[in-house]
Amino acid sequence: MSASNSGFDLAKVELEPSVWKSMTKPQFEALPFPERIRLVLGRKVKFLRKGEEISPTEALRGI
Amino acid sequence: MMTEANRNVEKLVRIADERFDAHRDANNRYTDRMLAYLLIAEWVFGVVLSLVFSPDAWEGKTRILNIHVPLAVLLGGAIVAVPVFLAFVRPGWTLTRHVIAIGQLLTSALLIHLSGGRIETHFHVFGSLAFLAFYRDWKVLITGTLVVVADHFLRGTFYPESVYGVTNPEWWRFLEHAFWVVFIDIVLVISCIRGVKEMRRLAEQSAELEAVALSHMTAGAA
Numbered sequence: 108m109s110a111s112n113s114g115f116d117l118a119k120v121e122l123e124p125s126v127w128k129s130m131t132k133p134q135f136e137a138l139p140f141p142e143r144i145r146l147v148l149g150r151k152v153k154f155l156r157k158g159e160e161i162s163p164t165e166a167l168r169g170i
Numbered sequence: 171m172m173t174e175a176n177r178n179v180e181k182l183v184r185i186a187d188e189r190f191d192a193h194r195d196a197n198n199r200y201t202d203r204m205l206a207y208l209l210i211a212e213w214v215f216g217v218v219l220s221l222v223f224s225p226d227a228w229e230g231k232t233r234i235l236n237i238h239v240p241l242a243v244l245l246g247g248a249i250v251a252v253p254v255f256l257a258f259v260r261p262g263w264t265l266t267r268h269v270i271a272i273g274q275l276l277t278s279a280l281l282i283h284l285s286g287g288r289i290e291t292h293f294h295v296f297g298s299l300a301f302l303a304f305y306r307d308w309k310v311l312i313t314g315t316l317v318v319v320a321d322h323f324l325r326g327t328f329y330p331e332s333v334y335g336v337t338n339p340e341w342w343r344f345l346e347h348a349f350w351v352v353f354i355d356i357v358l359v360i361s362c363i364r365g366v367k368e369m370r371r372l373a374e375q376s377a378e379l380e381a382v383a384l385s386h387m388t389a390g391a392a
Contacts, residue, residue, distance in 0.1 A: 144178075144179050144377065145179050149175060164382050
């Protein structure tokens with residue numbers, strides 16, 4: 108599977124309740140690792156590929 | 171007071187660190203063993219080289235064994251003995267890979283000498299540096315490079331036929347060789363740094379996937 112059809116291309120992060128910020132994949136990956144874990148554990152991040160939401164497992168499986 | 175969420179974050183960060191360290195250690199141990207076998211093979215090759223190309227010398231009408239043969243056997247054996255020993259007794263140790271780097275580049279120096287400074291044998295230096303890059307530890311490349319520079323400078327000054335095959339090379343010849351070594355070092359150091367980043371990313375990715383699983387469990391329990 109190539110990089111283009113695996114993983115995500117956009118992440119929406121919930122900074123405050125009901126306030127979501129869009130981040131590109133490089134921007135999300137540039138966040139400190141504990142922060143990314145905190146977001147995933149707290150289900151405060153949604154992943155999108157080509158505009159459609161995908162599951163976190165599918166998003167994070169692709170490098 | 172630490173919350174359950176913070177404890178889980180700490181735990182997953184620790185898991186990622188442990189997986190990264192384990193992956194790196196496994197790679198170091200594998201490379202130690204691989205290069206130990208390579209050093210033994212190069213030693214045997216050096217002995218064969220000395221037997222094929224210069225087995226005999228002449229003292230008057232008496233045929234004697236060329237100095238290259240005992241040099242290949244004894245000096246070659248001494249060069250590979252310590253790195254091979256460390257590779258099997260202390261695999262994964264930081265000092266082991268630096269000693270292997272020294273042994274690998276001294277083997278290059280010996281092969282260059284045994285071939286009479288043939289320029290083609292100098293390519294062995296580049297091969298050695300590429301093999302050392304398997305460690306993905308750029309500091310090992312620096313150790314290897316220092317050995318090459320010191321060897322070329324000293325032998326180029328005191329015994330130039332041994333390294334360049336001529337008795338009177340240009341004074342800057344070692345700088346030309348050093349330039350090409352630095353050139354390949356830059357490429358290999360970049361590749362080492364990228365390799366370590368990829369190992370780190372893989373460890374983090376596996377911890378992130380565990381975080382996803384844990385978040386589902388937490389949500390299911392709530």
